[in-house]
Amino acid sequence: MSTLPTARSLASRAAGGALRVFLVLAGLFWLLPTLGLLVSSFLSPTALNDGGWWQALTAPSRLTADNYERLLANETVTGSLIDTAAIAVPATLLVLALGAFAGYAFAWLEFPGRDWLFLIVVALLVVPVQVALIPVSELFGSIGLFETTAGVVLFHTAFGLPFAVFLLRNFFAEIPRELLEAARLDGAGELRLFARVVLPLGGPAIASLGIFQFLWVWNDMLVALVFADSAHPPVTVALQQQVRQFGNNIDVLAPGAFLSMVVPLVVFFAFQRQFVSGVMAGAIK
Numbered sequence: 001m002s003t004l005p006t007a008r009s010l011a012s013r014a015a016g017g018a019l020r021v022f023l024v025l026a027g028l029f030w031l032l033p034t035l036g037l038l039v040s041s042f043l044s045p046t047a048l049n050d051g052g053w054w055q056a057l058t059a060p061s062r063l064t065a066d067n068y069e070r071l072l073a074n075e076t077v078t079g080s081l082i083d084t085a086a087i088a089v090p091a092t093l094l095v096l097a098l099g100a101f102a103g104y105a106f107a108w109l110e111f112p113g114r115d116w117l118f119l120i121v122v123a124l125l126v127v128p129v130q131v132a133l134i135p136v137s138e139l140f141g142s143i144g145l146f147e148t149t150a151g152v153v154l155f156h157t158a159f160g161l162p163f164a165v166f167l168l169r170n171f172f173a174e175i176p177r178e179l180l181e182a183a184r185l186d187g188a189g190e191l192r193l194f195a196r197v198v199l200p201l202g203g204p205a206i207a208s209l210g211i212f213q214f215l216w217v218w219n220d221m222l223v224a225l226v227f228a229d230s231a232h233p234p235v236t237v238a239l240q241q242q243v244r245q246f247g248n249n250i251d252v253l254a255p256g257a258f259l260s261m262v263v264p265l266v267v268f269f270a271f272q273r274q275f276v277s278g279v280m281a282g283a284i285k
Contacts, residue, residue, distance in 0.1 A: 034261065041067055041254040048250055071255045080238035081259065086149055087224070087234060088217040091156035095213050096206055098157070099164025103202075104194050106165065107172040108180065118169065124162040132159075133226055140227065147229045155227055156217045164209055171205040172198055207271050215264050235260045 039053040042063040047055070056063055071077055105111070106118050136155060137146060145151035175198065183193050199206070221236040228234055233241065239256050242249045 037254060037258050037261070039063075040250070041258045043067075043254075045251050067251045067255045070251055071259070074252055074256075076233075076241070077235070077238050077252060077256045080233055080235040081263075083149070083228075083232045084218060084234040084236075084260075085263075087152050087156070087228070088214055091153045091160065091217045092210055092214045094153070094157045095160040095164045096210050099161055099168050099209065100199065100202070100206060101194075102161070102165045103168030103172050104198055106169040107175075109190070118165075121162050121165050125166060127162075129159055129222065133222075137226065146227065148227075149229065149232075152223060152227045152234075155223055156213075156220070160213050160216070164213070167209055168202065168205060171202055175201055211268055211271055214267055218260075218264050 036053045039056045040048060042065065043053060043056060044062070044064055044066065047062045102121075106114060106121075132155075140146040140148075140151045145154065179197065180193060183197050188196065219236065220234075221240065224234040224237050225240075228237060235256070239253060239260070242252050242256070
């Protein structure tokens with residue numbers, strides 16, 4: 001009788017250990033392209049032509065930092081990182097701010113047509129970006145926003161808001177009504193209630209939304225290719241221009257592509273705890 005629980009415990013531990021090993025191997029396999037890009041960014045074009053990036057595992061002496069020196073000397077690529085940040089940061093902050101206000105309004109404020117307006121917001125989720133490129137281009141051209149940073153920020157903000165409002169409204173609606181009523185009885189107005197109660201409780205959802213929005217804007221190429229200033233392109237467009245101008249310019253493309261990946265990875269790991277909390281809270285709700 002005493003051996004049965006022990007056998008079950010051993011079987012459970014073995015299954016858990018096998019699962020951990022599988023997850024570690026899956027994670028390493030998923031990171032393999034990133035590792036290949038990192039190693040390629042430290043190999044010269046000649047070394048890459050001689051073989052794949054894995055040759056560095058047997059001949060680490062072939063690794064060199066010359067590619068990054070050339071990259072830092074390329075003003076187009078280095079300047080594009082700053083231009084991308086000038087687009088991604090405002091577009092993310094605007095979506096978070098406007099989405100939070102609108103989500104709170106749809107969740108807890110009574111006004112005429114609230115449900116119909118929310119249905120329209122949900123319907124906008126299915127509108128593809130490609131449909132709006134031509135009409136928005138004509139609109140931006142008529143008001144002087146075409147090929148400007150402000151135009152790209154506004155476009156990303158407009159297309160990021162429907163999902164932001166939908167996500168935050170559903171999250172805010174799960175806040176206990178008694179908590180809000182207690183704050184109102186203590187004399188809190190709507191703005192104070194929003195700032196002191198709703199925002200702290202909705203922090204994980206807002207952080208998760210911010211990560212998604214930042215990654216989408218940072219990695220975007222289509223909108224940047226159409227609306228961004230051709231003299232100051234974002235990093236995705238700048239790297240694409242390197243291919244068009246210089247062919248297989250691997251000594252610039254590899255380190256440039258890796259640097260463009262580093263920033264989203266840093267943002268994700270910096271807010272990893274809030275992201276997991278937001279996902280788990282959404283799953284529990």
